[in-house]
Amino acid sequence: SQTIHQWPATLVQPVGSPLSLECTVEGTSNPNLYWYRQAAGRGLQLLFYSVGIGQISSEVPQNLSASRPQDRQFILSSKKLLLSDSGFYLCAWRGPGTSGNEQFFGPGTRLTVL
């Protein structure tokens, strides 16, 4: 069966520090991968998605970047965090092509920037 992991679960970082959040998926090949952010009291915002290794699409201009160095690994990064980067970060996967109808979400990382 497929599982999705995110770490860390919670993170407190000072403004201006770097960030690296990791997401890995097990039990599937060539998944679509997604990064979402949910600011406090707000809806889910799609940040990045990837349909394959090295293929990243950015949905909104921002202080963050994403990379997919391996088929089942998706990384969210920042060189210098802003206060506005605080939020709940969710990684999700979906089967390749049009084969899957669901996105499966990970447990999330709660980031607080102070």
Add this chain to the structure above:
Amino acid sequence: DAKTTQPTSMDCAEGRAANLPCNHSTISGNEYVYWYRQIHSQGPQYIIHGLKNNETNEMASLIITEDRKSSTLILPHATLRDTAVYYCIVRALSNDYKLSFGAGTTVTVRA
């Protein structure tokens, strides 16, 4: 993707059916209706989806009107654990399968 309109919030009594409406009057012929829910501090969870016909699974039923301009998600016997934000999303199948989450309906199940 077609826009959807959902009530901001609704209450439901435990053990009763919860009927969650969604309007999608600009839906195209190739667009599906998807429902997800998000329990507090967790990632969203897929519930059900449909194109034209009514659908039922172990979690819920989806009733789509004949003109497809609106739909209703039915939780047949709501429990306290069904308290969550419910999202109605309309989109066509595609390779990227990007989902656009609106504000959803905050459903509170009360004992």
